[in-house]
Amino acid sequence: AIYSRKNTTDPKRAKPWMAPNGTSGMHMKEDCAVDAGHVWRSKIDNNVWRPTEYPDGWEDLGPVEEV
Secondary structure (H helix, E strand, O other): OOOOOOOEOOHHHOEEOOOOEOOEOOEOOOOEEEEOOEEEEEOOOOEOOOOOOOHHHEEEEEEHHHO
């Protein structure tokens, strides 16, 4: 692949959640993402689920403006 999404473990640098493309873009444990105005941290490796659709796989760190 020419482009592979790089996720971050830094909540302040979290990017909007995007569905992975195959194995590219899957969230590993501790990776952060933004969804529905909140920053979320993955609780599991190989996480392909949107935080608001599978909250058991994510920790809600709070609203973006408060993180």
